[in-house]
Amino acid sequence: MKQLADGFALSHGHDADNFAHIRNKLRELGRLCITYREITEQPNAALTDLINPSRFNDVVKATRKTAGFDEETNLYPTPSLALKLGHSLKAAAEVLLSQALSDGPVVDDASENKCQRFLKLYNMQWSRAVSSNALRTLTDHKRNHPQYIPVTSDIAKLAKCLKHDMKTGVQALSQGDPKPEVWRSLSEATLTSILLFNRKRSGEVSKLKVKDFENRQNGQSSVIDGLSEWEKALCKSMTRMEIVGKRRRTVPVILTRDMVESMELLMKNRMEVGVPEDNKFFFALLHSQNHKRGSDTLREYANRCGATKSQLLRSTRLRKHIGTVSQIINLRDNELDILANFLGHDVRVHRQFYRLPEETVQLAKVSKILLNMDKGTTSHLAGRTLDQLSVEHEDVPLDDPLEAGSDCEPEPAVLKKDSLSSVNETDVLQDDSVNVGAEAAAMEIDPSFSSTSADETDVCKMNKKKTKKSRMQKKKRICIKKAWSREEKQAVVSKFREHFLKLTLPKKQEIEAVLESCYALRERPWTKIKDFIRNCQKKQDPLDFL
Structure with missing residues (x-):
């Protein structure tokens, strides 16, 4: 157990946030050892005793019991625990094998043989005995499970609330007398704003280093020349920096001018409010070596901004939100690669986990193929994309009366006439308002205009509007469709x-x-x-x- 803990610490001990992960791994193995002792009635059994091919079946039973395996349904209430215990057992067996190999065949030949036989049994039977049921349980939980993404109006409310707090904090902190509570509030608002704008994982932005912000940069001048004018303006107004993401991947972060201004003020007043000089994190806690948690600040602002579904405003769901939007935009492969790299994952991960909800896309696009195949009209599908396909089916009423292939014809002359008349009359009203405005301006300049003439002009204008409005109402027609026999x-x-x-x-x-x-x-x-x-x-x- 100690050697396994040393290996975990060597792999993950560079980051203090991983200490809890190491503790959880050791606790899980401790629970497995306790359950093994109860099954085998060996009160002094250690983790080394579990790495024994003759005790493999007992280890399987202890793992199932620890994870709560149900013998009747063959399902786990906590399937992830069974999978984690399997990985930890394999890691423990490999640690014992490496120790036996380092000691030499003369010293510990029996231990080497025992570990190799246990690993062979693990590779042959563990998947069938434990993992398959655990994975099936996870799949059953995900099937027909509602997958929600944030509401657009709630995202707008959150962004508005963050901009207001950032503006207030910048004004208060710029007065020259920095207060710790003002600095803390501005730091939390800035952290949450970066999370929302970039759709990043909360842990990545929370661990932003001071040196990462100092090394920020704009777009390269050699590449800017090939961009459009709008893209050039974005490169000048936006700032980019790189942070450490998941699996030590370099992840870019884009900052607006308001974010840069806020972060510069936070950086300038760090020492005055009580941030230790040796604290390397940008969003640091006062009088501590740790950093703020972006998940906590995002949850707090989600509850404060007045969102209707604040529980959906989380970093993971926001990332799924942009994945869903990318489906609607219909990005090309190279554009999808750019988006996936910005979010900090592989494009295959983006397609599999960050493109939700799939049910909407399937209903809207795949159903067009099925309806055409059901009707037998597949000859015209060649060379067309999903967006170019049209549906002519009795189960799908078309709202547009002039839709190609519609068997119900409207009154096209009446519709065109009404639409043209309404547009022309709107233009006339706008022209009248412009003329009236010009007359009013002339009245202010020329003293020869009297108040009586101005009143008469207003009366004429109102009568003209009423006449045109009644005329528009009279010209409205009801289009009754009649199917072609x-x-x-x-x-x-x-x-x-x-x-x-x-x-x-x-x-x-x-x-x-x-x-x-x-x-x-x-x-x-x-x-x-x-x-x-x-x-x-x-x-x-x-x-x-x-």
Whole structure:
């Protein structure tokens, strides 16, 4: 146990935040040893006694009992504990094997053979005896489990609250008499603001070093020349720095001007408020060598900002939020790599864990493929992306009456007329307001204008607006859709087959001549027939409805 603890300390002891992780690992093995003693009735059994191939089945039983394995359902209430115990047991066996190898075959040949046989049994049976049930339990917990991401309005409220507190803190700290409570409040607001803006893990930003902030930089001038004007402006206004991320990966952080101003003030007044000189963390605790916890500050501000679902404003869910937005944006592969590297993980991790909720994307995009396959119209799917696919199905009502392929035709002339009249009348109202404003300005300059003329102008303006408003209301029409029957469709194709083949539209006179002789189309105006032909010609197969 001591040698295993020394190995954990050698791997993770460089960071004080990992001390709790080491303690938890040792406690888990301690619980396993206690359970093993109860099963085997060996009160003095140690961890070394568990690394024995003849006791492998007892070790499996002790692991299952420690993790709470249910014999009836074959599931674990805490499946992660069973997986962690397996990893720790393998690490302990490898420590004993390395010690036996270092002692030499003469000194400890039996111990080497025992460890090798235990590891062989572990590789052959542990997965089937312990890990498979634990992984199945984890999978069952995730299946049909609601996956929530923060609400956009709550994120806006949190950002507004942080900007207000940062502005207030900067003004208070700039007065020349730094107070510890003001410095602490500004430090927490700045830390939370960086977390929210960059969608970083809370532990990464919390451990930001002073030297990392001092080494910040803007965009490189050699690369800026190839950017657009808007991107060049962003490079000049934004600042970038690098911090240590998960698995010692270098992770970039982008700072706005307000963040840099706030951090410069915090850096300037560190010593005056009581931060030790040898504290290397930027967001340091007063009179301590430790740092603030970003998860605590984010939780506090989430509860204070008035968010409707404050429990969702956490760093992990914010990272999933940007992953979901990246799906909507439909980034290219190289752009997705840039986003994944900025977030501090591999693009495969981004696709698997940070693109939620998948159910929305599947319902919106994959269902279009299934509906087209269900209808049998797959010939026109070749060479198209998911966004370019259209759906013509009775279970999916289309809101747009002019949608290509719609069998329900609106009154296009009435709609166009109303829309144009409303736009023109709006423009007239705007022009009138501009003219009235110009007249009012002239009244202030020219003393010849009297108050009576101004009143008359206001009255005329109000009457004109009322007249136009009543005129707009009278012109509104209700569009009633009527589905095309099969007889009507066949009549249109038989009468205008040449236009279907040449992908041309018939003229008004041609359609009216057909209406006089065709009884099936007697209830269709010539405008609806022309729109029907136009919509059919937009399809891959214009005659697929026959």
